[in-house]
Amino acid sequence: MRAIWKGAVTFGLVNVPVKLYSATEGHDVSLHQVHDADGGRIRYRRVCELDGEEVPYEHIDRAYDDGEHTVVITRDDLATLPAEKDREIGVVEFVPSDQIDPIMLDKTYYLEPDSKSTKAYVLLRRTLEETERTAIVKFALRQRTRLAALRVRDEVLVLQTLLWADEIREPAFGSLDEPAAVTDQELKMSAQLVTSFESDFAPGDYTDDYQVQLRALIDAKLEQGDVIDTEATFGEAAASEEEGGKVIDLMEALRRSVDEAKERRTG
Template sequence: MRSIWKGDVSFGLVNVPVKVYSATESHDRASHQVDAKDGTRIRYRRVREGTDTEVDFANIANAYEADDGRTVVLTKDDIASLPVNKSPEIAITEFVPADQVDPIYFDKAYYLEPASKSPKAYVLLAQALESTDRLAIATFTLRSRTRMAALRVIDGVMTLQTLLWPDEIRKPDFAFLDEDVAIRPQELDMASSLIDTMATDFDPEQFEDTYETELAKLIEAKADGGDAFTDDDAAAAPADSDEVADLLAALRASVADRAAPAGKKKPATGAGTKAANTKTASTKTASTKTASTKTASTKTAGTKTTKKKAAS
């Protein structure tokens, strides 16, 4: 990895020199725009408005609007002259309980590596921070922007998680929040039971970026002039959420399905369960079970038709 910034973590009168590295990376496939008719590459140029004269990137500045409406042009040197850009310091201002910072504030993560000859001060701060179960709230400047961040420890490494400013978080304004939605105690109990049956420890390794996997398959198939997927591969469309006949029955069916031993799950019966299986957009497990049942039924029907033809 290559460091993108150097500075000091200031903690009281203690300064801990660190190097900053991006903790994440994108694995999205690279692509470029082309003309859909013949695949000719599409390119963009920076040209002066009203002319075809191209402007070098180094000569491009940003224009801002002053309070009185006048346009002010600021160059990169102007931005670099801001006093805040001259402080290579990650200033810790306070320590707060970890559960008080809602994850909605989390933005980008950076690893901090000790930059001094001795990592003792770095390790001391990391261990002290980890033992208190608190986040260090700090401010620093990166790429000409003042940022708020939470400093925490992940696998022994101090990690700086930039935080969004409060005015960057949108306030949810949805009509249903003003509605008086009646929830029956049985529904709440059953929903809690379903959550309990699905409770486990988080293991990100068990998840897969299905989009990237299918995209890769599609690219290779197209390169060979074939098709990657058939109509049978298409996911079953979920039922309309407005058509849920009996939410409690759907929850019961889901809990029963989760509780049944592997390989011994029996198809549910009964009018209530049938309604749940056909109209359960709000329960992911029930929807998945319905889709699987439809697929199995289709395959069975296909098998019977084949046998009849063979017999004739």
């Protein structure tokens, strides 16, 4: 892995030099656009609408337009902002971990100690573990001020950026204003269904079916050319999706689900 940021976690007078690494990576098959007539690659060019000329990236600035005026923001302008020049991950407060709503979680990063001595890093890690708290921090990354949660995962400090409060939408659904009547029998059957599916979560047991099928399609095309019997390859999955779209009685669906779960467990 390659560090994407260097700085220090600070809480009180304690300074913990760290390197920041992306903790996740995408696994999607990379596709690009082509012309359906001849397979030619479709490319996008940055063209100035005033002179029609293609503009190199190094000559592109940003701008804010309020509808009447345009304000151009240059790289030099952005570099002068205090938050952008700050290289500290400052602890704002320590909070109970269960107070962080999962809907606020955004991207995840690993923090590696960036010092010959790891004592300050270990001190912060053990403090978080033993107090069972999560540190709320603020820092600047890629021209944005970030709010984040600092916690421990497998003896490594993990930084999870948080969405700001005004970025979370309120769920205003009129369809839920009048709650539907749920019978005791339906609730009992639903709880029985939950029991039949109980297990310990093992992320490695799950795969991205779409990407697996896409890779199979690509491999088949490589072997057979452009001709492939899609129905024969993916027909079963399509039929399953079609059946799942039918609207059936709630109690009947619960009963069938419980029976199927029991069969899977005993089979």
